Amino acid sequence: xxxxxxxxxxxxxAFIPGITGRKWNNTGKGSIIFEEAWTVPELLxxxxxxxxxxNQTTEDLLANLLDIHNQRLAxxxxxxxxxxxxSCATPCVQGFSDPATAEEIATSVNNQLAxxxxxxxxxxxxxxxxxxxxxxxxxxxxxxxxxxxxxxxxLINDYQQSGADNTTLLYYDQxxxxxxxxxxxxxxxxxxxxxxxxxxxxQALEYQHAIWIASSVQGFAATLSTHILGLxxxxxxxxxxxxxxxxxxxxxxxxxxxxxIDEQLRRQFAxxxxxxxxxxxxxxxxxxxxxxxxxxxxxxxFHIGEIGLxxxxxxxxxxxxxxxxxxxxxxTLPLKENDLMHFQRESAIKLLGLDK
Numbered sequence: 282x283x284x285x286x287x288x289x290x291x292x293x294x295a296f297i298p299g300i301t302g303r304k305w306n307n308t309g310k311g312s313i314i315f316e317e318a319w320t321v322p323e324l325l326x327x328x329x330x331x332x333x334x335x336n337q338t339t340e341d342l343l344a345n346l347l348d349i350h351n352q353r354l355a356x357x358x359x360x361x362x363x364x365x366x367x368s369c370a371t372p373c374v375q376g377f378s379d380p381a382t383a384e385e386i387a388t389s390v391n392n393q394l395a396x397x398x399x400x401x402x403x404x405x406x407x408x409x410x411x412x413x414x415x416x417x418x419x420x421x422x423x424x425x426x427x428x429x430x431x432x433x434x435x436l437i438n439d440y441q442q443s444g445a446d447n448t449t450l451l452y453y454d455q456x457x458x459x460x461x462x463x464x465x466x467x468x469x470x471x472x473x474x475x476x477x478x479x480x481x482x483x484q485a486l487e488y489q490h491a492i493w494i495a496s497s498v499q500g501f502a503a504t505l506s507t508h509i510l511g512l513x514x515x516x517x518x519x520x521x522x523x524x525x526x527x528x529x530x531x532x533x534x535x536x537x538x539x540x541x542i543d544e545q546l547r548r549q550f551a552x553x554x555x556x557x558x559x560x561x562x563x564x565x566x567x568x569x570x571x572x573x574x575x576x577x578x579x580x581x582x583f584h585i586g587e588i589g590l591x592x593x594x595x596x597x598x599x600x601x602x603x604x605x606x607x608x609x610x611x612x613t614l615p616l617k618e619n620d621l622m623h624f625q626r627e628s629a630i631k632l633l634g635l636d637k
Contacts, residue, residue: 311363476501
């Protein structure tokens with residue numbers, strides 16, 4: 282559904298010099314972060330009711346979402362961030378129910394982001410925004426964004442809302458999305474699965490009794506983890522074993538409950554469960570988590586024990602979380618120097634293909 286305000290789509294030429302064939306400086310020792318939000322003015326209304334971080338106003342948050350080369354870059358320099366991957370702030374394209382509108386917005390957002398970072402690809406990369414109404418169209422837009430714009434993958438904000446009244450929700454664990462996942466595997470890029478606010482109908486059904494928990498307290502993790510577990514249970518990673526899916530906020534709680542999840546899914550095999558592995562095994566082959574917005578030391582070490590440090594990378598969730606908060610937390614981590622470097626940058630370099 283399009284917001285009541287008029288929406289002007291700015292179309293930028295698909296030819297963006299300076300992105301394809303990017304060179305970036307891999308001699309540093311700073312962090313690489315990649316759940317970091319940005320938006321365009323015509324979509325800023327989507328973030329107008331988001332709570333800002335401590336000591337900031339809503340106006341500060343909105344200004345930070347639009348900015349790239351001023352306060353954002355200054356914070357990167359001040360907190361030792363070498364490289365940031367930008368992506369369209371939630372819900373972005375997933376918030377538009379009309380397929381044609383969603384596709385047009387995705388193309389425009391991707392072109393605008395490519396143009397915005399073309400003068401500083403040493404410090405900034407990008408994830409593509411995609412309309413997920415049509416899997417074949419999404420696959421082609423991802424291919425264009427990667428091959429022509431030099432993007433590093435895609436970020437999708439959970440389910441795609443659709444239908445005249447927004448009650449048709451599209452999840453990407455269904456067979457019709459195989460053409461999209463085949464393209465992701467062919468391009469060998471990661472897809473970041475990111476939360477979104479639920480449509481009004483779900484909000485009223487599930488959270489009207491306690492509206493305070495509808496977003497990042499509970500709703501984000503509950504809805505997205507259900508989607509991720511659907512990808513696992515419906516055999517996506519068995520059909521496309523080279524897929525790389527990134528999940529923020531310490532895995533949206535899934536790695537904290539793997540024993541119970543695996544045990545309960547085993548009981549479904551007799552009922553025709555189409556997955557071959559376990560959710561734990563997919564964390565060994567396909568799934569990665571970041572610590573974006575969840576700077577919990579004990580939880581980090583528990584997850585290291587559950588899925589291994591090689592599946593966990595650092596990120597911040599800027600501007601909803603300050604880079605200073607993340608940097609201060611990293612300084613307290615009792616990790617050996619080699620492990621800390623792996624956590625802050627080396628795993629990200631491999632995952633994002635920055636070493637190619």
